[in-house]
Amino acid sequence: MRDFSYIAANTIPEAVALLDEKGESARILAGGTDLIVQVREARRDVDWMIDVKSIPEVNALDYNIATGLTLGAAVECYKIYADDAICNAYPGLIDATKIIGGTAIQGRAAVGGNLCNASPAADGIPPLIVLNASCVIAGPNGLRELPVEQFCTAPGQTVLEKGEMLVSLKVPAPKSNSSSFYLRFIPRNEMDIAVVGAGASVVLDDAKQTIVSARIGLAAVAPTPLFAEEASALLAGQEVSDAAIDEAAAAAQAIARPISDMRGTAEQRTHLVGVLTRRALNGAIERVREAT
């Protein structure tokens, strides 16, 4: 492992100034569960690690039933799933936080870090997409906001410009008769990386028979996690039925552009998009119906 310098920033402006000064050679350190491994295995060149864990804004974890969730970029998975109100409001996000790495990793790893690492297979990203989350980004010119599905641009690449950092994620308050679900396929039961991941959120009518709206997000089937926009739109106004769900699943399959690698083959992944989209949608619908 090569030498690098460590520096802790205490405020957003301080972190932004450091990032702006060091440019490409700097990298934000939060949980470090991806970054440290990448540096150790010489997969990423870093001269400066800028630790942001003492900046208040990136540690924010505020949920309000009216305004929704502010999730600081460095908030560890375990803090999210330890909060009952958040578990009730965003079960799809909780599904992901409980399967990223193992228990020890979940004690360090942050959902914001999962997003910034920009892996196509990131479990944290499809739930954020289906929950309509947005990214709050700080930079030399102040703050900007952007939907999560626009954040990743390629494997390991994001929209962040020189001097920019992710501060937090904003997740809208859940609508009534809504829920979310995330699952992935792995050949084992735990401690693995998604061969395919699928998340879904649904809003049903008061009778819980008709889908008012839905969002589907996919992982590990394209260079970035995907928002399956057309597949989602197909469900709006449809009665809950196998046919409607199959149709959405087929539309989700149509946008998958998977590769074959050591984790799975392209044809296997395309097939799994259909299976997992159905299971995610049914899971979210089931959760709405189970809620009293």
Next chain:
Amino acid sequence: MLENKDYKVIGTRPIRHDGVDKVTGRALYGADFQMAGLLHGRVLRSPHAHAKIISIDTSRAEALPGVKGVVTAKDLPGAEDRIADLGEGAVNLKHLCDNVLASDKVLYKGHAIAAVAATNPHIAEEACTLIDVEYEVLPPVLEVRQAMEPDAPLLHETLKTTSMGETADEPSNVASHIQHKLGDPEKGFAEADVIIEREFVTGTVHQGYIEPHNATAHYNQDGQLTIWCSTQGAFTVREQVAEILQYPISKIKVVPMEIGGGFGGKISVYIKPVAALLAKKTGKPVKVLMNRADVFEGTGPTPASFIRVKMGATKEGKITAAQGYLAFEAGAYPGSPVGPGAMCIFAPYSIENVIIDGYDVVVNKPKTAPYRAPGAPNAAFGSETVLDEIAEKLGIDPLEIRLINGAKEGDRRADGPVHPRIGFIETVEAAKAHPHYTAPNGKKHHGRGVASGYWFNIGLESSVTINVNSDGTINLIEGSTDIGGTRASIAMQAAEVLGIPAESVNPSVVDTNSVGYTAVTGGSRTTYATGYAAYEAAQDVKRQMIARAAKLWEVDEANVQFADGEFSSINGKEEQISFRDLCARFGETGGPVVGSGTVNPGGAGGAYATHVVDVEVDEETGKVDILRYTAVQDAGKAIHPSYVEGQIQGGAVQGIGWALNEEYIYNAEGEMTNASFLDYRMPTCLDLPMIDAVIVEVPNPGHPYGVRGVGEVPIVPPMAAIANAVYDAIGVRMTELPMSPDRLLKAMGKI
């Protein structure tokens, strides 16, 4: 001669002697080793699967501050094409040396080329990137059938096939061909009412021991070389290092540290001679550690294979003939376990007409190493799947067909030996009577499968010394590194002889200067052979102590008897003294008592296992879940039943991994793309049910307590048992390992 079955220590479950240190993290492993002035070594490995080495320039690496020495194959003494016998069969010395540091060609990605010693591991790592190697890249050959093609790229220009004592004229990737024949196979197949012939493919799998290889080497001023390392056999390390470095064994001391798993993979040496070369060059102690990618890419996995099995049987289920064709990938250099595979393939059954052909074939992958019953699991995957299909065709229960054909004492194996007393039938009967086998199994997508397996086990040399202490305890000195609880199982055999508790034995695994020659911990031999040596050493102690008591009482030795930990005189004088009290009186009866035992026993006694497994198949994703698993095994006599159960469970679990997900995945250039525990998918505890281990005891007449080796045979049945269960669940015969979800989806026609 078997001893009385009424044991005091044997069959109990004392706490293992090394247990507390291991669970509290105090036990010392090779990576823990520290020494003043220690340098750190790293190995540069080939990025290519097959290439000629044109030149190696180490000057930039040597110039890096902190670098103390760089070595390449040039630093090894000349290795002519000669054969060395290293206690585990003959090995071509040039191949042995080239696998440690490549001289003229690299034959797999990860092949070691050079090594650096520096003041810290980070500098050593950086220095490796400064070594300039010029290659002429050659096309790799990555699969056994392709390697056997006449126009396949050749790994070794000088390698010619040997077949039944004849050597071919032209070079080939096929190193050898063996054949075993019994009876008249043609006639046997003609007598069959049903014949099934199938082809099977298995992937390359690694032992996956948790502790990577490590070695620290140091030369004293007088040229004495000491190596501290993780190994299954300190003496085989000494022999291999002596051959590779052309250095006398009397000047090499190997100190075995605790071992974090081996499963056969820690017998061959890789970095041990390299650490010694670096230590010699720098004049300092040098420690070399592998990381996980080094372990996957640079050490021996067990071979991928292509297997064809044909079996015929009568309507009544009697097997009339069997034919096996086994082509095994040896990796970069000859020496796959196709021989043991051919010995084991039909060994559970008494079959009159058999023909087995085996081929040892080099490919551009790491040279294979032993892995738990090497060769037998590949072979059994084929034979046990075909037998299941025959049973199904004939409408005979799969355990019943095993009872009809099961091998018994006096039956001849196709490769020659006649079975002594064996316990195969007993394992099948126990499986049949187990509540698992009689439990209902009717759910959709659920399936049940069974399979059996054989491993012959080995004996080989072992030495034990016992130093008797004045407080009635004994120090037991042994040379078998303890992988699976053998300190306990060996100590218990000495304790039984001497009538003392297991806790009164203090076992030590010592270096090669401090105990008599002892072969590797492998071949399921340790509790059998080193336990046998401990039995002999304890008998020696007993004889000497009887003499001491006789001296004390001034009676004839023949008039002293020993029972239940008490010496007593018979025929007249009424004298009695306990083992412990007699120990306190060594000073007045002739000085210390030291007992020794050395053995090279020939009666290892083969082991059989029969497994039953229930699976659930997700037909939409192709994922297989193991719902219930029962593993029945003949242990001969279980000295410490907990560690026998542990071996059975561990073997079954490794078999489950082999069956479902474990494999080396290669790209077209011959690079392994999953050289990490993340993507080389071994099962975790979350993927497994509790493995129900059932011990059957059919004593081995070749051991005083009836011990049979238990460590290897439990990995033989799982792959076929699971394939048979998958068939029962979804009606698809899986003939390729691993049965990963994508292969299952394909076989079901879903993709």
